[in-house]
Amino acid sequence: MSARVLIVDARSERSQALEQALREAGFDVVMTIGEQEDLYAAVEQLEPDAVLIDAASPSRDSLEHLGQLGKRYPRPMIMLTSQDSPELTRDAARAGVSAYVVESLMPPLMRSMIDVAIASFEQHNALREELTRTRRSMTERKAVDRAKTLLMERRRLSENNAYQYLRKLAMDRRMNMSELAEELINAADERRR
Structure with a gap:
């Protein structure tokens, strides 16, 4: 086509x-x-x-x-x-x-010009989407790390136990860990106010 x-x-x-x-x-x-x-x-x-x-x-x-x-x-x-x-x-x-x-x-030049432009655009677009995914993943990871730190401080848990607690709670609530982490962080911020 x-x-x-x-x-x-x-x-x-x-x-x-x-x-x-x-x-x-x-x-x-x-x-x-x-x-x-x-x-x-x-x-x-x-x-x-x-x-x-x-x-x-x-x-x-x-x-x-x-x-x-x-x-x-x-x-x-x-x-x-x-x-x-x-x-x-x-x-x-x-x-x-x-x-x-x-x-x-000239048709041959038009062909190569448009083909290269489309390929370049698709490559650039794929890189932009990968960057967006990477940024989202880093943001989610930071939230999970911050929530772990909160649990370690409040419940006096080890890092591994805090992670396991977050994981189990997320599974019980049918949430992904980053959503749960955001919820815990927001609740902690509310308590500080």
């Missing part, structure tokens, strides 16, 4: 050539919309695999708009432009643009 691409075209005179180059490269162009049309609605409705933005000179407003789109509907975004500027390239990358390409409609 070929990747589905949504084109955001600020230069309507080029849209047919761009669509043709993408199709020749083996992509399914789901729609071409103008720069002023509702990009959020199009992405939500069509669920493209990638968004290709064809802009002569991307403005800071349009880059900010793309950054918001990327946060709401994460997708690889490829910007095709005629302006070669290191500052614009950095701004585009900060906005979440996966690839910033200066003028080329």
Whole structure:
């Protein structure tokens, strides 16, 4: 199955050539919309695999708009432009643009550009999800450690016994240990007030 691409075209005179180059490269162009049309609605409705933005000179407003789109509907975004500027390239990358390409409609280049952008986006997204899981796991572990410390102080238990007590209590209440730990910590904080 070929990747589905949504084109955001600020230069309507080029849209047919761009669509043709993408199709020749083996992509399914789901729609071409103008720069002023509702990009959020199009992405939500069509669920493209990638968004290709064809802009002569991307403005800071349009880059900010793309950054918001990327946060709401994460997708690889490829910007095709005629302006070669290191500052614009950095701004585009900060906005979440996966690839910033200066003028080329050759199908082989389009194929590799979009494939690399999609692969890079997927890898970045997987790393972001792993980081989120790791942070959550560390937060949960800290809560369990803090709850163990509370039990060790209040009940005069060894670390192992405090852990076993938490584990058994969590099983009895059908909770995971981090939820129980948060509950114990909150109760202890309430008593201190």
